[in-house]
Amino acid sequence: MSEQLDPTFADRTIERLGASPDKVLEILQAIQDHYGYLPQEVLEHICEATEITPASITGISTFYDQFRHRPAGKYIVRVCVGTACHVKGAQQVYDAFHRYLRIEPGADTDPDELFTIERVACLGCCTLAPAVQIGDITYGHLTAHSVGEVLDDFLRHRQTVSAKKAHAPAATDGRQAEIRIGLGSCCIARGSGKLNDALNDALEETGINALVKRVGCVGMCHQTPLLEIVLPSNESFLYARVQPEDARSIVLRHLRPGGLKQRISTRVSTLLDDLLAGGDLPAVTRYSIDVRDKPVADFLGKQKNIATEYCGVIDPVDLDEYISKDGFKALAKCVNVLDAEAIINEIRQSGLRGRGGAGYPTHLKWAAVHDSDSGTKYVVCNGDEGDPGAFMDRMLMESYPYRIIEGLAVAARVVGATQGYFYIRAEYPLAIKRMTEAIDKCRRRGFIGENILGGDFSLELKIVPGAGAFVCGEETALLASIMGKRGMPRLRPPYPAHKGLWGKPTLINNVETYALVPWIIRSGGETFARLGAEASKGTKVFALAGKVARGGLIEVPMGISIREVVEEIGGGIGGELRFKAVQVGGPSGGCVPAKLGHISVDYESLTQAGAIMGSGGLVVLDESDCMVDIARYFLEFTQNQSCGRCTFCRVGTRRMLDILERICNGQGKKGDIEDLRQLALKIKESSLCGLGKTAPNPVLSTIEYFRDEYESHIDKRCPAGRCKALITYTVGDDCIGCTLCAQHCPVDAIEMRPWEKHEIDSEKCVRCDTCRRTCPEDAIKVE
């Protein structure tokens, strides 16, 4: 090993994690964390020191996106290219980072080796689109123009981060109020972390005794950061889009400062604030919203919280609070009262179907594993939510970790498993952190471990972080990944229920499925079955994003119509453009056009419309979205995420993408649409696993409903003005010669001509859309 590399680190890692072949993924993750990449000499050393073979370590380290084989810059900039980000200009942002950091074509790191730019399938912060993650900080609503500011902010933040101080917890006695702030990833990205600090500062300064409590995702991601003050009378006040500087004013509005001295000093500084702000706390009223306000009422009104019960109320990792709100009652009932048959029967009566996408009846899966004759069985929670445009499972894991653990424990009890795994994608660090914390607390309190709740039931739990491969959401690939292999799906049958982890019967369900279980056991299957549609019972959590006024996380009864979701809950498109379609189900789903807005959101109706329920991403599209581009976008995603095993998916999706790229580049020819459709049908019919079988859906559904757009592209026109090769930017007569566009153009395609009409050099123009966004007169035309 060369001198720069610490030769003992690998050995220590092996000692800590073990040397058996199935440890390879964990060892690689530790190596990558330590060095920022996987130095080859370290990998070779691992092969010598363990039972891991060179073939295995090479195969695995090149399969997962998380692993790098060459050194990276000091900080990684992960540009989210998820669906919501894509439709809001992620590619322009990605290009802008490259330009701004002067990264050579083909390279990913700037010449100073400070930043490495990576694309990431989806950060699950769809309401912040377009979003990037730099280091561990998430930034939202980027534009091509703002990348410089964001990088500066990040570097500034790095310098101040160490100066953070800790706050002493407030005394419980004489508490004046509870102040709740959302601390889901989205809220944090929108500044709720800073708000948290500011609130604590304000309380300390004013001497007010109030508990600042973090709560999980409130779902109203369009309003984040949200702050709610709950007085002892249970009267509550909700504030939206609160900035750290507003913290003090809000606190003072409802609560009285502590001692006399603090009251006087507070009075003085408040006066000063008033003078500066020019009025009686005007900055605050702007943010105040009320649950009775129509938009909020609409957003919340049609919702039914089961998986997200106590949404915005409960502290995600406060075990006592969970217990005080009926937590682990269902598990207790299952351990002490109900036998496996009775529980399965309850689940059967509830009509619960798998929330991961395919909608397989949960009770059948449970019964199959229960009936499998084996001494060793496993339960697995699929938290590898990879669909771009979906963030339900992330939010559930961040906000309700105990509920998921309880659901999984019930399942383990039913099937007779004593070991459970949570497979959580690496892009969700907060979810991993909260689940880890929650498992630890459960273990300490006897909710997991030996003889749970005094019964004869024992269960151990382990978290396996994914390593960046969408295909691992497919159950057989996920199991391969847990066993430390390349995440390659295999032919079913045998199903995991018969042959899963290490050949043993394995129950695998999605996060949301488990999250629904405690409520069903507590309230009864029939109660659950009263909600929802004919064959799709209960509620479904959706991530609503894209071109919608109120994006966020919603839980609604199945059977609600698409139009209700978009227009009533989501508040419609907003602006002048019209609602065009909803992309449902991510890369495996399809686009349901506005004219089918009346259809019911349930498994069968969505499948019939050419989409699928999928994991529940709803990305709303308007007239400015090009459906061919959307199809190309999804296919590019699945093609990139194909494991490469079967011919149809590995080569077939690439050939479909070739045709789509040609069409989007204005090189489409007659017959391409039909060729594309035929190939799509073959891939759907003959691919080995769900990824390949559903990858053509976005293409097939857009051809079905928006064939005219495809035809326009063949005629070298992009009606929505999205496909770069088919559009040009020009300056119209409304130009007032303000020079803003010229100042902001990143490639000097516009010459600065004060008070004259400007012109865009089409040769130089990179179609980053900055000029159109900066123009105060809407003078930039895109055709």
Place this chain on the structure above:
Amino acid sequence: MVRLTIDNQSVEVDDGATILDAAAKLGIEIPTMCFLNGCTPSTSCMVCMVRLADSDEMTPACGTIAQEGMTVVNDCDQVRQARITALELLLSDHAGDCMGPCQIGCAAKMNIPLMIRQIAAGDLDRAIATIKEDIAMPAVLGRICPAPCEKVCRRNQLDEALSICLLKRFAADADLSSPNPYKPKCAPANGKRVAIAGAGPAGLSAAYYLARKGYACIIFDERQEPGGALRYEIGRDQLPGDVLDSEIAQIIRLGVKFQHNTRIGKDKSLDKLCKSFDAVFLAVGKIAAEEIEQLGLKAAAKGIAVDSNTYQTNRGNVFAGGDAVRDGRRAVRSVADGKEAAIAIDQYLSSKNPTGPERPFNTRIGRLEEDEVERFKACAGDAARQTPADSEAGFSAAQAAAESSRCLHCDCRKPDACKLRKYSHDYRVRPGRYKGPRRLFEQQTQHSEVIYESGKCIDCGLCIQITAQEGEKLGLTFVGRGFNVRVAVPFDRTIADALKHTAKKCARACPTGALALRQEVCD
């Protein structure tokens, strides 16, 4: 035991047996590429797709466990189409030529790369046998052929084409000057007689190949001596008379007879020939439309109208080729016509429907990227293109050796064993059906027994399984994911490091030409 049906035939197999096993028991052949007994089915190539009638699902037969009461459909259009698409997709990402571009460019489709390797190995006896499979008069053509094969030689992209024509002449001259020139084994006389009109390159060639198949041939020619245009139109300086004579002598050695001074249609009627012979081949050279009609034949724009595959005219047992059916005046084309017509006549007289020569399946890389050409050089010599001492002389033995070592071996090392080629041929697939970016031609030549060309790999992973099973220390692995997945050696080592004791086993298991035994000696 479970009972199932495949194409309506019932069969009983052990529990755990696959559909493929069940089909084998019934004697139903299901194509497979990525499957090998002793390895876990990887269900990767997907050419073994069958349909399950009850669920109307497609599934790979190799990995699907037979279930009681299963109804499997193997013979139907949907299955056929799925297999075709799988093959066409694999071919769209295949950096390999089944046959060298030279062989494709050669009108006579001679296996030029094989001939070159035989010359390089100094095995001239086998070289001339290879040549004479397709070219009856190589010494003649070695002097007058415009060598379209050299124009398409991949070595052009590097420096200069192989001097193929002179190599062929070298082998042919050596044969003619040997005490016992090559004489192919002829089938025993089958009692059938074929009349050939015209003793030019097409007629002579047809006679040669018909004689090899056991037909009695008489060549009628209006001139005094045989050779047609070769003797009467080409200058002696270009084609010395003794070369022509001795090459024709090799044809006569097979029992071919001549009748000179006889022009069909004038000295002897076609009707009469048709009656006294089982078949007639017209290779009379350029012929006017009126004359064609007088013979009772249909005329086309450029001569006698024939079926382009079988050379058959509108008169069932009359065939025609050479300049009588086309413009061009290329001897190699006429020689090819003679050979192909001989095949069609043989098919006709064996009471089969004449279909013409079998066209072997071929896929081709197309234009090479710059660095791809460089990679081709790995197995080839560095010498510059050789030129003979003077324009009339051929190569010396040393020159022939140097020249033949320059061959890039573009043709596949497994032209017959490659399953991708076999099924592509059987299922009549279109190699250019899907276009787009493809894997690049690459070659690892460090191993003494095998050569690895990842451009031809279909990612079945059999070699990976074998190296793991057999305990290779380094072995092979998949690198990357999706469309970019490749079988490679861990840690960027060479194939020689990877395959210490499993090279031959892996090469035999490889369903394509990706891993192939070296052919340093002879094929």
